[in-house]
Amino acid sequence: MKYDSRVARLDEWGSRIIQHRDEARKAFALMQAIRPCMRFLEIGSRKGGSLYVYAGACEPGAKIVAVDPSIERRPRIVLRRVVQALEAEGYDMTWIRAESQELGALQGVQGAFGNESIDVLHIDGDHSYDAVSRDYQIYSPLVRTGGVIILHDIDNPNYEVARFWKELQARGEAGREWKSGKASGMTGRAGIGVVIK
Numbered sequence: 001m002k003y004d005s006r007v008a009r010l011d012e013w014g015s016r017i018i019q020h021r022d023e024a025r026k027a028f029a030l031m032q033a034i035r036p037c038m039r040f041l042e043i044g045s046r047k048g049g050s051l052y053v054y055a056g057a058c059e060p061g062a063k064i065v066a067v068d069p070s071i072e073r074r075p076r077i078v079l080r081r082v083v084q085a086l087e088a089e090g091y092d093m094t095w096i097r098a099e100s101q102e103l104g105a106l107q108g109v110q111g112a113f114g115n116e117s118i119d120v121l122h123i124d125g126d127h128s129y130d131a132v133s134r135d136y137q138i139y140s141p142l143v144r145t146g147g148v149i150i151l152h153d154i155d156n157p158n159y160e161v162a163r164f165w166k167e168l169q170a171r172g173e174a175g176r177e178w179k180s181g182k183a184s185g186m187t188g189r190a191g192i193g194v195v196i197k
């Protein structure tokens with residue numbers, strides 16, 4: 001299956017997906033279900049694991065934007081390899097090296113997508129309550145009706161994403177959630193919540 005083969009390929013570049021495999025598989029399937037995915041924005045890409053895997057649920061030639069300040073050298077080198085691999089597969093790649101809450105990042109995203117709305121937004125950057133709620137506030141309006149917003153770590157007790165997810169639930173905006181418990185290779189629970197616009 002395409003999901004498994006993309007996860008397996010990450011080894012080639014020293015990358016890995018920092019997601020619970022079962023949860024990410026469900027997010028991948030949802031991305032395929034809401035097709036077409038011609039525009040995908042990821043906030044927080046680290047070594048490009050989820051960027052590479054989720055890109056596989058997008059159409060050939062899709063526009064993909066990764067926002068990550070990529071301060072650490074090793075993850076930056078790996079992300080560069082993954083971006084190059086995605087370009088070789090025909091995706092139209094933009095990597096914005098900035099914090100997503102900076103005005104320059106939003107301007108970069110708007111410049112990359114032009115006036116076109118986004119099909120999929122993946123929020124997995126700064127996991128503080130303020131940052132996640134700001135990311136949602138700034139970038140969710142760019143997502144098309146019927147598009148999807150994927151929030152990572154809604155079940156991670158080390159982060160504050162759960163608090164924001166509960167707010168979305170109270171506002172009636174939250175859609176499905178997947179909480180699979182602790183996965184091998186991960187330090188604890190993660191959890192994915194989705195909003196269908």
Ligand SMILES: C[S@@+](CC[C@H](N)C(=O)[O-])C[C@H]1O[C@@H](n2cnc3c(N)ncnc32)[C@H](O)[C@@H]1O
Binds near residue numbers: 019051067068075
């Ligand atoms: C958990 S990692 C992302 C993992 C990746 N999505 C995956 O599953 O393979 C979080 C990333 O968010 C980035 N980050 C932290 N604060 C950020 C911000 N304000 N804007 C964008 N990215 C940020 C970090 O540099 C790090 O690479």
